[in-house]
Each structure stands twice: as structure tokens, then as C-alpha cells.
Amino acid sequence: MSPELDNNLCTKYPELFRNRNGSPQNTAMCWGFDCADGWYGLIKSICQFLMSDVNHLKARIESEYYKDEEKDKMRLELIEAEKNIPVVVQVKEKFGGLRFYVHDATEKQHDYIDFAEYLSYQICEECGTMKDVMSYNLGWIKTLCPEHADKQYGEDAEQYRNGKLDEF
Secondary structure, three states: HHHHHHHHHHHHHOOOOOOOOOOOOOOOOOHOOOOOOOOOOHHHHHHHHHHHHHHHHHHHHOOOOOHHHHHHHHHHHHHHHHOOOOOOEEEEOOOOOOEEEEEOOOOHHHHHHHHHHHHHHHHOOOOOOOOEEEEOOOEEEEEHHHHHHHHHHHHHHHHHEEOOOOOH
């Protein structure tokens, strides 16, 4: 992923990427996002879902709709929700799909991640389109649209195509 998009994610979601520059003994995020720019939107969506409970509570606390007693209760809920923010330890492409590894995630958060990983097989890793995306295998499996498959494999693109991925 480009340094600019990498920085955008880490700046917008510092809680999730708090080990971004950590030691390789503790996190693979020290090497950055190991995928192309086309999955940026998908990764951003995962991050939004992982932070949704915290962000929802913060918005409710800032709202003028609630009474102070209710906001005090929400502040306690926010403290608990912040304890459930997972740590992202690796984001990469593997076998043509997105892998998003975390520590300390809830079951609901793992469900969000699983769904996003499933969707990655429908999204061109290079440009983010969902139109006519297929899997290509030339020793390294890539999920690409026809345009990027042609750029990557040239006239041999059709030969390396694994076929149209299942529609959902």
C-alpha cells in the first residue's frame, strides 16, 4: 500500500494501529500494509466497524439529547468499550485475499473481519473495482479486474485465470 494511504489509516485509527511502528517480535505492522491500494476502502471499512461501538458512544455523549445522568452511564460504557479495541498486528494479501490479523478482538469484531476478508475476493486489489474481478495464479494468486490482469500478465492473463469468483 502506498505510504500516503498507510499514513491515512494509521492517523485516522491510532487506537487500532497503536503498534504500527512496534518491534518485529511483537507485530508485523512494523512493515506496513502488505497489499495494494485497491483494498484501502475495504480496510478503512473494517476499521470503522471495529471502532463503531466506541464512536457511537462518543457521539451519544456529545449529544445534547441526553441528560447528564445518562451521559455518566455512557462514559462508563465508553471506558469498557475502549478496553475492547483490538490491536492490529498484520494486514496483508495471501492466496488472493485480504488477511487482517488482530489481538484481543471480540467475536463480533472477528465477524466483521471475516466478512471483509470474504469481500476482498470480489475487489480488485489494485484499483478497488468490483466489476468482473477474477482470481489469477502465476505462482502468486492475485484478485484483479481484467484491466489490471492484462497489465500484470499481458497476453497470458487468460491462461492464468482461475475463473470468475462466486457471486454473493
